[in-house]
Amino acid sequence: MHNVWTVVRFTLRTKMMTKSFIVTTIILALIISLGVNLPYIISLFSNNESASIGLVPGKFTSIEKSLEQHFMKQEKTDFKIVPYPNASEVELNKEVEAGKLDGYLTLEEEKVGAFPKIVYHGKEELGMGEEAALTNAFTLIKTEWLVKDSLTAEQMAELSQPVSVDSKLIAKAGETKEKNPVSIIVVMVLIILFFMSNMMTSNMIAAEVTQEKSSRIMEILITSVSPLAQMFGKIIGMFLLGLFQIAVFLAVIIVNLLLPHNTLPLKSLNFDFSMIDWSVVGGGLILYVLGYFLYATLSAAVGSIVSRTEDLSQAIMPITMLSMAAFYIAIFSVSTPNSMLVKVSSYIPFFTPTTMLLRIGAGNPAWWEFWIGGLIMLVSIVFFGWLSAKIYRTGVLMYGKRPSLKEIRKAMRAYKI
Amino acid sequence: MKPLQLKEVVKQYGDKTAVNSLSLEVDEGEIYGLLGANGAGKTTTMRMVLGLIYPDGGSIRYNGKPFHEGLSRILGYLPEERGMYPKIKVSEQVVYLAQLRGMSRKEADSNLKYWLERFNVPENYNKKIEELSKGNQQKVGFIASIVHKPKLLILDEAFSGLDPVNVELLKETVKELRDQGTSILFSTHRMEHVEELCRNLTILQKGNAVLQGSLRELKSHYPREHIILRTGGPVEGLQNITGVSDVKRTDDGYRLRITDESVAQTILHVAMTQTSVQQFELKEPTLNEIFIKAVGGESNA
Numbered sequence: 124m125h126n127v128w129t130v131v132r133f134t135l136r137t138k139m140m141t142k143s144f145i146v147t148t149i150i151l152a153l154i155i156s157l158g159v160n161l162p163y164i165i166s167l168f169s170n171n172e173s174a175s176i177g178l179v180p181g182k183f184t185s186i187e188k189s190l191e192q193h194f195m196k197q198e199k200t201d202f203k204i205v206p207y208p209n210a211s212e213v214e215l216n217k218e219v220e221a222g223k224l225d226g227y228l229t230l231e232e233e234k235v236g237a238f239p240k241i242v243y244h245g246k247e248e249l250g251m252g253e254e255a256a257l258t259n260a261f262t263l264i265k266t267e268w269l270v271k272d273s274l275t276a277e278q279m280a281e282l283s284q285p286v287s288v289d290s291k292l293i294a295k296a297g298e299t300k301e302k303n304p305v306s307i308i309v310v311m312v313l314i315i316l317f318f319m320s321n322m323m324t325s326n327m328i329a330a331e332v333t334q335e336k337s338s339r340i341m342e343i344l345i346t347s348v349s350p351l352a353q354m355f356g357k358i359i360g361m362f363l364l365g366l367f368q369i370a371v372f373l374a375v376i377i378v379n380l381l382l383p384h385n386t387l388p389l390k391s392l393n394f395d396f397s398m399i400d401w402s403v404v405g406g407g408l409i410l411y412v413l414g415y416f417l418y419a420t421l422s423a424a425v426g427s428i429v430s431r432t433e434d435l436s437q438a439i440m441p442i443t444m445l446s447m448a449a450f451y452i453a454i455f456s457v458s459t460p461n462s463m464l465v466k467v468s469s470y471i472p473f474f475t476p477t478t479m480l481l482r483i484g485a486g487n488p489a490w491w492e493f494w495i496g497g498l499i500m501l502v503s504i505v506f507f508g509w510l511s512a513k514i515y516r517t518g519v520l521m522y523g524k525r526p527s528l529k530e531i532r533k534a535m536r537a538y539k540i
Numbered sequence: 541m542k543p544l545q546l547k548e549v550v551k552q553y554g555d556k557t558a559v560n561s562l563s564l565e566v567d568e569g570e571i572y573g574l575l576g577a578n579g580a581g582k583t584t585t586m587r588m589v590l591g592l593i594y595p596d597g598g599s600i601r602y603n604g605k606p607f608h609e610g611l612s613r614i615l616g617y618l619p620e621e622r623g624m625y626p627k628i629k630v631s632e633q634v635v636y637l638a639q640l641r642g643m644s645r646k647e648a649d650s651n652l653k654y655w656l657e658r659f660n661v662p663e664n665y666n667k668k669i670e671e672l673s674k675g676n677q678q679k680v681g682f683i684a685s686i687v688h689k690p691k692l693l694i695l696d697e698a699f700s701g702l703d704p705v706n707v708e709l710l711k712e713t714v715k716e717l718r719d720q721g722t723s724i725l726f727s728t729h730r731m732e733h734v735e736e737l738c739r740n741l742t743i744l745q746k747g748n749a750v751l752q753g754s755l756r757e758l759k760s761h762y763p764r765e766h767i768i769l770r771t772g773g774p775v776e777g778l779q780n781i782t783g784v785s786d787v788k789r790t791d792d793g794y795r796l797r798i799t800d801e802s803v804a805q806t807i808l809h810v811a812m813t814q815t816s817v818q819q820f821e822l823k824e825p826t827l828n829e830i831f832i833k834a835v836g837g838e839s840n841a
Contacts, residue, residue: 126640133636137628339623340633343684346590346617347640349609520592533554 126348130356131363138327138364148368151319152375159379166387174253175203176243177215177227183239186230189264202256212244219246238265305398307457310484312376313407314477316369318450321415321476324365325422325442328357332426332515333435341519350516355508358419365415403484406493413500414476417507418446424511427518428526445473453477460486469496472503541604543568543692543723544589550597551584551747558584560747561598564740566692566723571714573734573741574727577835580744582727583620586694589725590617602692613642616690620697622681626670630656633669634684641688648687655683659709675706682710686717693717693724699733711737731827743834751834759824762833766823767796767804773815781806793819 138144178187191204205224207215218224226245233240241261243249249257263283274282335341344353379385421442429438452474456465460481468474469482469492479496482488517535518526526534544566551559559581566572574582587593589600591607602611625633631652638648656662659679669677678701686693698714699707714737718724728734734741735755743751751758769775770793778794779787783803788795796807804822811817 129636129639133632137625137632141627335623335625338626339619339621340625341623342592342619342621343617343623343637344640346592346615347612347637520587 126352127356127359130348130353131360134331134357134360135363138331138360139367144364147323148371152371155372155375156379159376160385163385163387174225175205175223177210177218177224178204178206179210179212179215179227179229180206180208181230181239182232183230186239186264186268189267190260193260193264202253215244219244238268306400306403306484309399309403310407310481311454311457313404313411313480313484314450314453316372317407317411317414317476317480318446320365320369320372321411321418321446322443323368324361324415325418325446326439327364328361328419329422329426329429329435329439330432331357331361332423332519333429333432336427336429336519337431345516345519350519351512354420354423354512354515358416358423361419362412362415369411400484403480406483407480409497410476410480410500413497413504414449416504417472417476417500418442420504420508420511424507424514424518427515428521428531430521449474449477453481456481457485460484470499472500475500542566542601543603544725545601545604546585546589546598547601548598549585549588549595549600551581551588551593552596557747559588559595559744562742562744562747562749563598564742564749564752566725566740568723569718569721570739571718571724571726571737573738574725574744575729575731575734575741575831576727576744579746581747582744583696584747585744586617586696586725586727589694590615611692612640613688614691615641616685616688616693618682618685618693618695618698620700622678624669624677624681624684627668629666629668630672630680631665634680634687637684638688641690643688651687651689652683655687658713659683675702678702679706679710682713686713691722693722695724695726697728698726699728699730731831735827743831745835751830755827758830759827762825762830764801764804764822764824765797765799766825767794767798767807768819768821768823769794769796769807769811769817770819771811771815771817775811775814777810778807781810 178190180187187206191206194202194204207218207227212227212229215224215227219226226243226247226249229242229244230239231242241257243257266282267279270279335344348356422439425439425442426435429435449468452464452468456462456478459465465478465482465486469478469488475496479488479493483493513535514531517531521531521534542565546562546564548561548563549559550557550561562581562585564572574585576582584593588595591611600607602608602614631649634652635645635648638651639645643651653662653665656665661676661679664672664676664680669680672680682698685695695714699710702710711733714724714726718737726734726738738755740754741752741758742749770790775794778784778796781803783798783800784796784807785799786797798804798807801822808817808820811820
């Protein structure tokens, strides 16, 4: 036990001070603060005046008029319709060229008596939001144009109201009921944090083991301290390092959220600290710890069978694939947290850290399901820890080309491990 | 109760026998030489002693006890491929290795300073390994293997790649450790080091101990075949004496090769009747010659 802590201290001391660790932490912290400030930054830009769109007058004067009125009535509009009476398209093209207009609309008759075809002319195509706003406006105008005066004003108002579908959940006993949208954001943030720091620390562990092997200090280490103590000392050291990094990231997020200029944009997104469900955060933390140890023991085992750093990225590929799968299953299922795929994979230890987190954050599992997932992980950590320690013990003495599974088994038998 | 005792140790890799029924004992304050060509089983033997791999048969005892956890405190090991963390400071890693072997940080640090001073490289304390010359890296590796004051020291090719001055420095240190009671298992290709340092030795060939015993004993088993003769004037008729197989003239005498030791007296007699004899020596075989005879032409050492 004493030796484990010696290894932990050494790992912390030597890794914390490396340039690569400091630089990546700073860069990631910068990216994260950029992300948190994004709503504010976007609000800075979107406060700009709305796009000016010219309108070439044609035969459809009534439609043109209602279009102008439609955008005039709205308080905050995406468009400002500028009528250009008696102007030709050539003149308008010049205006667009000069930057006075973003573009202009023409109404083209296709069939007599039918609603005209709307054509937008501009330097750039319309954005999704802009196109939707225009389509909405014209749909309304078209309705009005078609029904003319056959409906009352109330009926008109009713017609323009969009239909809304509300869903209400029927909750069974023991299931958590309403989910607040903030939990989903929290889950996303935790999954991304887990994925990033897990990838980094696992790779660091594997690289560290391979380096010790290729620099041949391994033989000295392994005669001084048991491989198990050595492996877990390194894993715990890296774990503390990873926790430290996550603490830095979380602090960056919280400090940024608390900055005064961020209050307004966040309020418009309906975000409030009191809305965070701390049981989800706590569950996420437990899953993070378990997931970390599972991936770390495997990485140490992989690092121990490779002799040269150049071969490492190839050898660690299966583990990278697993953690990517865990990440993507969760991210792509954010809107369907109760699907069969998520349910099944939340009991597969490699995927539990992300998918179970998604379920407790956005889905409706019973808490016993969470604990069973945790228990399965714990059992697999013990199993893979034991297996990895055996591989580690064998692998560190094998030099040369990357050994196959058969060769490892043979070596295990030869070394009596 | 010997500090280290191997009894009929066998190690097999698949169907290849790496070490075949090897027995040896290392006393307190003794340097034991392990000789052999490449692939003879030296490193496998050392790895078994270190507990890195387990023997398939036989037993290894340390002060009468089998391998146990506590041994890491009294074992010191310098592997043939000296390993160090290239990017970590000398002080940091040597102290770490000593700590792993159960020494306190403070004591390890003061020991490291003492040894750096002894080897005339105190300025390396705060340097990274990759900044040091190869010779200095080796010195640090050697220090790392002895800094925790081991009782049983295992040196695999300790002096390879060092310049003569540093070889002397390390040899003196090894002798000093021996005189303080450290038992040392020492492997090398260099016969003159064994002749100078070791009391007992084993010559391994393909896992078998082809020769074993004290240096003195081994030499007495091999006939003395060389005679060095320095004389005041020329000596005639040496090659006609029966039992003399070869005569070479040197600038002040002769080197003779004989097939029978008893012929030596005849040669001395012949020489003395003709001129004055300044030196007459019946030379012991060198370990090199014994090694080559024992291992034969198959050696590539």
